[in-house]
Amino acid sequence: MNMMDRIEHWGDAHHPAWMDTVRIALGVFLFAKGISFISDTTQLSRLVTGLDLHLYTVAAVHYVAFAHIFGGFLIAMGCLTRIASIIQIPILLIAVFFVNFRMGFSYLNSEFWISMITLILVVTFSIVGSGRFSMDEWMKNHDN
Numbered sequence: 307m308n309m310m311d312r313i314e315h316w317g318d319a320h321h322p323a324w325m326d327t328v329r330i331a332l333g334v335f336l337f338a339k340g341i342s343f344i345s346d347t348t349q350l351s352r353l354v355t356g357l358d359l360h361l362y363t364v365a366a367v368h369y370v371a372f373a374h375i376f377g378g379f380l381i382a383m384g385c386l387t388r389i390a391s392i393i394q395i396p397i398l399l400i401a402v403f404f405v406n407f408r409m410g411f412s413y414l415n416s417e418f419w420i421s422m423i424t425l426i427l428v429v430t431f432s433i434v435g436s437g438r439f440s441m442d443e444w445m446k447n448h449d450n
Contacts, residue, residue, distance in 0.1 A: 313433060323437070323438055323439070325434065325437055326384070326436075326437040326438060326439040326440065328427065329381060329382070329384065329387065329431055329436065329437060329440075330382050330384075332378075332381055332382075332424065332427050332428070332431065333378045333379065333380070333381035333382025333383070334378065334382050335378070335424070336374045336375075336377060336378030336381060336394065336424070337374065337375055337378030337379055337382065338378070339374050339378070340370075340371050340372070340373070340374030340375035340376075340378055341375065343367070343370055343371040343374065344371045344375070369397075370397055373393050373394060373397055374394070374397070376390075377390040377391075377393050377394050378390075381394075381431065383440070383441050384436035384437065384439065384440020384441045384442055384443070385436070385440070385441035385442060386442070387431055387432075387435055387436035387440065387442065388431070388432050388433075388435055388436075391428045391429070391431045391432035392432050394424075394428045395425070395428055395429065395432070398421055398424055398425040398428060399425065401417075401421040401425075402418065402421045402422055402425055405417075405421075
């Protein structure tokens, strides 16, 4: 059994049912955040342009919005949760360490704390997986 199989097995064995509620809430939050990015692309473009990473701003804005909408939907449904969570990690790392770094690491910076909690949850669900009440579990049990 390789390392990924062991991590997956451990995550499946140690996943309490209440974590499914947290997973669904995280997915809905990411989905809503993606919708808000689509509705206000100028604000997201300003954030990405201010990073001076020489990224194509339009491509970065669309990647973040698409990853949040599609990934949030998959996480909420519990379908391919580990993959959808891993796709969110680079976005949240940039949000925590580059975007919020410019605003300061104070307790008053609510965007920093929201990004940090979301990052911790995404990393957690990339390890523990989707849980009992998910499309992955349903497909596993109904695969006849």
